[in-house]
Amino acid sequence: MPPPTQAPILIIGAGPVGLCLALELLYHSVPVVIIEKTSTITNNHPKGRNNDMRTLEHYRRWGVSDEIRSLSWKTENPKQELIIKERLVDQDPIGAFPLKYGRDPDESGQFVAEPSLSAPQPVLQGVLERRVVELGGAVWRGWEVTNVDDRGGKVIVTARRDDEVHEMQAEYVVGCDGPGSLVRKAMGVEHDGEGPLGRTWTYVVRSEGFPIASALKGSQYDALGFLMVVNPEASSLINIPGEDEWGFGILVTGEKKDTEPAEEGVKAYARRLLGAPAKVDIISRSSYAAMMRLSRKYRRGRLFIAGDACHICPPTGGHNMNTGIEDAVNLGWKLAGVLQGWGRDALLDTYHTERWPVGRRVSGVAMANSLAMSEAEEPVDGAGGAEPTPADRARQIFERTYRQWNSYGVVLDQRYDGSPAIIQEGWEAPPWTPTNYWPHARPGHRAPHLWLPDRTPLHDHFGKQFTLLNVGASKDIVDRFLSAATSLGLSVVELQIVPQIAGTKYPAKLTLIRPDQYISWQGDECDAEKVIRQITGHITERAATKL
Template sequence: MDASAIVVGAGPAGLALAGELRLAGADVVVLDRLTARSGESRGLGFTVRTLETFDQRGLLPRFPQLQTTTRGHFGGIPLDLAVLGGQARAVQGIPQSVTEKVLEDWVRDLGGDIRFGHEMLDLKQDEDSVQVRIRTAGGEQHLRARYLVGADGGRSRVRERAGIAFPGSEPTTELLLADIRGADITPRMTGQVLANGMVMAAPLGDGVNRVIICERGAEPRRRTAPPLFSEVAEAWKRLTGTDISHAEAIWVSAFTDTARLAEQYRRGRVLLTGDAAHVHLPAGGQGMNTSIQDAVNLGWKLAAVLRGAAPESLLDTYHTERHEVGRQLLANTQAQARLILGGEEAQPIRDVLTELMAHEPVRRHLAAKVSGLDIRYDVGAGAHPLLGARLPRLTVLARDRPSDTAALLRPGRGVLLDLDDNPWLRRRAFGWRDRVDIVTASPRDPQSLESLAGATAVLVRPDGYVAWAAPGTRYDLPTALNRWFGPARARNQEK
């Protein structure tokens, strides 16, 4: 084998996955057809859930000064994330290129092998491995690994060559995007619906503005090159009456409202993550964030299988958990597309939704949806409020010093949090000490105690989601440990 895992695509999903694999000790090679980073940035920040994920891996200090906001929208209708509580703040103003650089540096610091200028041409898998054929500047190569992950975008060659269907809706319109300098533009942060289309404008700092235009009736094209800035300027003038043709175009792109979801996230030894698994209108920046969450869900599971700690069936839970997230993602972005891109016929829907926004349960539901905070996996363990949900950030006293649950998850291992100093419980988990940190702790403030919903012990997966809690769980701790972390290690195998 040339590597335990090969990841095709060095975007946010591929790099996040490579980091998770290296953190768990798995060797990984990342391939990307580009010879260097493009510097282009579709995403401009990240959601609350991604902020939490980066925090649990200790990555936040690597970013420039983070600006957070509670401002959001659903299909152009303003939405205040503060309805979810004080910690529910998204990050704004961080270009996707910066996020990719942070993740790339993290992977390299962990010893990951990233190879630009390596285009995957084909793949072939058997019972034991996957072989890929690659084109480089020096000619063709072949690499072999136990697993292959496609993180190579909406036109994924991995998905195509693996024979995974990609059903969904055909595009109905085209949107143009440009980052420009030297034009005085009124901000339209959540988009402005006009008689003949929609325009959006957001200041990016240093005199740069991002403009997005959807002209009603614009036929979607399968472009082989970015549009000219003159196209963007002409469309902007037709819709707004303002001339921006004198501006300097830094980056120009086009995208559509197509929505597709891979039929399978896993076929044998080939898996998909990120845009290779789902494409949609980039409403609220959910695409990059969902892609990173895909990678974090898959990373610890694939690493456990590669180490021989868990059976291959653990990988099936990746599809079960994340395919449903992808389905819901497409549903909410398609709904937003109708609101923001629809014409006068969509105005009654906008009016009704605006009325509904006056009710807090509606605001909470939609805010959680666009923030990724509504995700709760079916871990099959019972009805405790924490089961399948992400463990809230708690401040605790652990190992005789103050800590928090984000810090406990930094090593990328499972955590059994014993909040009742229960030696019997710790003995039950002894056989999983090589995979799970057993931590005796106590909540340090009333808010942390309230967040536990009466739990005296919780088993937390490496991705931060609760797999077991006591009391109130259907099955016992060893059953949960065996399900998510594989069989116990025999005592005579302990060093």
């Protein structure tokens, strides 16, 4: 049976980004069809494990966070650490340092409702795909898209399965189809970047007689989040909870970077990391290039791209998938707004305006992280010029790679400065950094998290479209705003909180929050119709006067 011949939105690619875009559209009651060339979800390598705090906010809205958390990798102690050793067996750590990934609810609870988690990508995809189908979305596997043709008023997509050719028509097509995106090529869009500086070949192995569970046994490993072995080369290890399998990466540079290391060389490398002459079996393998690519445009006409089709960066820090999921959320509600009539086409242009700078910034951070990891094992200095101790080595390695393990700014402080759908008023934010998060309300920033008196998070009370957060505004001003929204076909939910709860995070009497939990406008009063027209794409240029 072939896929349907028509759909409002057709997504190409059923990876995490494509599935999350489908969930965001379904959340806004927009029918969606996904076309995926693979027939099943391949579960042969534990990659793409980091699901950050911001991504968990979306999983929570879509009703999948509990299931994903139940399947995630866990540690005895949620206060996770980077543990550094010189070999895996018969040796205590030479250093243990805090990871600020938001895995500990005591740490993350001041900024988000749910902590981050670690779950391999195939496990995640299974949960997301089941939820898409449960909500009425269609996922058609085993069909490979061969052509995408934007004809102005519609898009014609051709797909093939074996000898069967099928044609579909959609109002909009989104390519979540990876680095070699067919949709990006159909858009005629180039991508820029740097590298590859090398290729990292990753392996999961089993070491006979030296199970990883024994090598990492004891209370000093209860908070193990990441393990780095720095003898003979710096290598981040995959510790698979409850299993005797473990993993590592080998960076290959120069002319042979695209040639996989010989199997015996891989096993010898594993034995050096292990520190024992064990028999090693390779269970699975994968690879990635240490490079950065950024597409010049995220939209052209009725075609869009998201995720790896837009931006590629090394996995150091675990940002690329999460950045792609935020692409999907940003685009999803805007497509819904246009299809439902309250948004204008100019709103779709702001997808590129807002997400492209984020893609550039995050990819740059990930590339810098990758370079720092490759330089982690360079000589270090001891205290007072003395020969460095193992503890000296561990400390300086942590300092060199600090941004990889501390990423609150990347995760929670992605800013949409300069967007025509944002009205920039209010206090100035401090300069952006990848490691620090400024948790205050400002247009173009994510709405800060608050715990309400009933211990529910503020975000749980936001409307599906827009939310007008009322912190002491008069009823007359609020009524005028809601009336203007209704006249323009926009659903706005008023949410009242008292100044004592809002604290310093929400300084204005009114804060207008978008469907993606970003702030469109804040102030004490305004020309409501003009504000609403601008944030929904009816006004395409920045307002020249203060609203």
